[in-house]
Amino acid sequence: MATAEKKSHALAPDTLKDFLREMLLIRRFEEMVEERFRAGELPGFLHVAIGQEAVAVGVCRALDDGDVIASTHRAHGHTLAKGTHPNELMAELYGKIEGCSHGYGGSMHLYDVERGNLGANAVVGGGLPAIVGSALAFKLRSEPRVAVAFFGDGATNIGTFHESMNLAQLWGVPAVFVLENNHYAESTPAKQQLPIDDLTKRADAYGMHAMKIDGQDVEVVYHAAKKALKHARDGKGPVFLHVETYRLTGHYIGDPQVYRPKEEVRELRRTQDPVEKLRSALELPDGEWEAMEREVAEIVEGSVEFAKAGTDPKPEDALKNIYA
Amino acid sequence: MATAEKKSHALAPDTLKDFLREMLLIRRFEEMVEERFRAGELPGFLHVAIGQEAVAVGVCRALDDGDVIASTHRAHGHTLAKGTHPNELMAELYGKIEGCSHGYGGSMHLYDVERGNLGANAVVGGGLPAIVGSALAFKLRSEPRVAVAFFGDGATNIGTFHESMNLAQLWGVPAVFVLENNHYAESTPAKQQLPIDDLTKRADAYGMHAMKIDGQDVEVVYHAAKKALKHARDGKGPVFLHVETYRLTGHYIGDPQVYRPKEEVRELRRTQDPVEKLRSALELPDGEWEAMEREVAEIVEGSVEFAKAGTDPKPEDALKNIYA
Amino acid sequence: MPETTYREAVRDAMSEAMRRDESVFIMGEDIAEMGGSMGVTQGMLDEFGPDRVRNTPISEMAIVGAGIGAAMAGMRPIVEIMYQDFTTLAMEQIVNQAAKHRYMSGGQLKVPLTIRTQGGAGWSPGAQHAQQLEAWFVHVPGLKVAFPSTPEDVRNLLYASIYDDNPVIFFEHRTLYGLKGDVPEEIEPVEFGKARIHREGEDVTVVATGRLVHEALAAAEEAEGEGISVEVLDPRTLLPLDEDAIVASVEKTNRCVVAHEAVVRMGFGAEVAAIVQERAFDYLDAPVGRVGAKFSPLPFAPIMEEYVVPHARDVLAAIKKTVGKN
């Protein structure tokens, strides 16, 4: 299905180049984050989504203005793809007032409300119920908006997932549940946490419309997301979008990954890198690629400079923003 | 399937009479509880399971010694069917030390650990995770025992249900999940709380073996429960036993049932009374029926006398049994 | 509406807000046709329809969370948790989400959500249907906590909660639903953090919440007969707390008792005692006395339940002990 779909709605090469550029930006941004973290410059607890860039870009590019998202602990990609400037994201990771959460959030709590990012969540499954509620608000007010939740395979085991899916379907709210199935929850592989092979079945328990797609192909993700969003926006109820993807790094920055063979990661890097896949599909001439790399590198380096030059909060600022 | 099963394994008439007697006992016991509550003799918050007797008896008679159950707020039937003497149950409802929870529990917290009743639970879904844990203990110790959870259709919407089903299947523990689907959660009918028509599908989300049966026919329930228990006991994993049943009364004693037409209840009483069904299936001569009624009435009245003559706890007893 | 019950007052505050604007709606288990397990929402389905008076599945996490999401999207939802004991299921959403979104976003979001719940013993439901857990929420920055004890206060405070831009946990006491009292014609939203002095007195201040306000008033009446003049103060909101009013009262009376139905250990009274001993140390002529439930889950048998939860006589005993007449 996915391939047929892709062929019949092929995106213009320029659009795909734009997607590639965005994916590359996310990749290089996160690599920089890893580097800066290892250099001891970044505080806190960081998780990169290297390998999952096509999901963030494919889904977020399919959104309309006014649509909202909720993200997870692995939030940099979603945040950038939803339109937050790399400067603001990097500034947040450096704990600066210019950051997208003004230094209050950090990597696991990225917000950009103006751009429809209602927040990343460090509690697995914690953001799902709110997405149902935002979608309900859109429905009650007859606004043509959709609320989108990102979450992982591990999150499908938690009660909040169940209650949220059930409620969304019962009330027919315009929500899309994007499962980024990267086959691991921290160190725990599918077979130690999931009694079924195909997580698409989880949607059946609620009678929710489900789609299962290859998340390493951004075009496939984009088309599927468009369809899912249309379904939701047209009042046909929520959609469960099961995206198969891969985490090409550790769970968190610094994870020695003792729980999986080095070979697995090497093989995945070789076969499942969404950036490389798109680059070779596009048959991008070396020159263009290098230009893209340079452009992206400049943005990423710029974001580090921006962040470092940012304003530290005053200690007492901690006592602001507790109440409205 | 259910009917074929029933025919080929027909139970001896004496066994069925014994089931009928037990069901009638539960019925008359609960009617007495209603009466005594209305007379102002019983404290607390009470829910009867009138109409659901065949589930309690069919399942509990299928259990082996050593199997355990967890019950719900609607617990009298399960408790009696699991072997607690009516005297001890009634004494509990009167708040006496002779009660099956020694006056500490009440109608929603009936325990009889010696007889394998690990407790009724006033929190919807609250008892499910423990059943997984007890079953895990049996499995770890290689004991041929099964842990059984009763719960309602409303409970399938709560996170604990999801997590428990998932964990049970993942670990392949010897548990049976008995869904008593009486089509209401308090006042809330299926269509206001469930996005799917057939709750059997909920088991698919975990790949759990499921069976769906008529809960108003005790023979069907018994055979299905035997099968489910064997499956679990044989190490083939947990079973989801979806039992269709009906609540012929209000949610709680005193419920005016403003949310459903009187006609619905009348019709259900006429067509879905499991006691009447079994009585007519057995073609019990009037004399035998009346004798059974007398026998049961004596036990029930005896239980009230026993309870009233029971010992009140001392106020300070409240501070016992908090810690082991 | 001159005389009204606590129950009607709750309903009236919600209905008024729902009439006033479309952003207010209510969700909860069995609140529609049945009118809620306490009858609080009776009739509201007829007036406002099923979109705004929404029956929900039994999904405490999701309904609180849906309230959060709707609130972040510009609504002013009211979520009913049928029994306070079941807030245990929604703690993650209340504590990690509702209370923190504004903060974690650096002020970008607000969560104008009201979570109503009720509880209270005295009817022998056993250990899982009558706990008083309000103290937990006072420990959570980002939440507001209300616990009104009269029809007038419950109406005004609930209305204020609905229009507060922060998440409010709103505690109602089961045994007060039938309580009658005069309420003004118009709703007058009360400011959070303003105590009410129910009775003035000279010898001892009783800080009481919920049902214990009424037990304290009864105890004060009796104490009066024995020559002890008791001031009864109801903070009405526990977070924010009107510390100044409490301290001012104790500076006048030089003695203090704090009374609630919850278990004494780590109950709200601990916080009041800690504040009073700190801020009114030089004024105190006796230790702050604490009245509350004995350290036990709630037993079923009425005889035991009666023993565990506090009554007017316990407040009276604490008053006498504090003024040295025990």
Added chain:
Amino acid sequence: MPETTYREAVRDAMSEAMRRDESVFIMGEDIAEMGGSMGVTQGMLDEFGPDRVRNTPISEMAIVGAGIGAAMAGMRPIVEIMYQDFTTLAMEQIVNQAAKHRYMSGGQLKVPLTIRTQGGAGWSPGAQHAQQLEAWFVHVPGLKVAFPSTPEDVRNLLYASIYDDNPVIFFEHRTLYGLKGDVPEEIEPVEFGKARIHREGEDVTVVATGRLVHEALAAAEEAEGEGISVEVLDPRTLLPLDEDAIVASVEKTNRCVVAHEAVVRMGFGAEVAAIVQERAFDYLDAPVGRVGAKFSPLPFAPIMEEYVVPHARDVLAAIKKTVGKN
């Protein structure tokens, strides 16, 4: 094992119990191959195998509940909740189930379950990964609450918890895992409800828990230099609480400060202050001072986080204020 870390001490207590009998096992997220998110269970999978060192799905309610069920069926399970913040998801099971089964059954059941969790700020994870919520559990009859601060105590108390027939919530502090200390060769289970006096002093008693024990000791050292003699007492278990030891110490020093990392408002210090002012009223020369986190969720930026959570200097300031030298 003369010198060992807090982390190794935790592991050793579990391993010893698991060697001793088959009824002890551990469940939690990522505790097997990965050895737990804090490395506490490293190596245990190899020794005990996957049946007894069980990785679980992300299902906090079900894993605590499964622990309860296994405990009721005769096992002594240890359940790890990766971060204390996620106990919010399991509150129903902990509070309504684990704490109450024995009581509701009138003594028929026991629930010998140990729930280990950890938390603590100082590493900027933001608002949902470093809360200190121990106070909530002290309000729940039927639970026991432990919060050890040294390698020796954590080892002995954890062992005692595993063999306690009641549900124990066992708090470890993240920043202490690397702390080294001498531990006796043999595990000596400590009785719950016995405080440890870490340092004797004459002028003021500091009651401290978790990380703040060490901050208090540092503050005491400094105070010493300024001529103030500080007694530092760690209750080690918050429920039951060694009230007598606290009161005896305050009767000697006549002054008290209580210090924890949790938010001050409604924190454990409130209970200690309430007890001390009640039981040692006539001995107190100054109000009981409270040290803890400022009233705020935990911010991300290190500068702000550092400001919110308490340090030795805050304990010192409270000490000086209490002895009147500020």
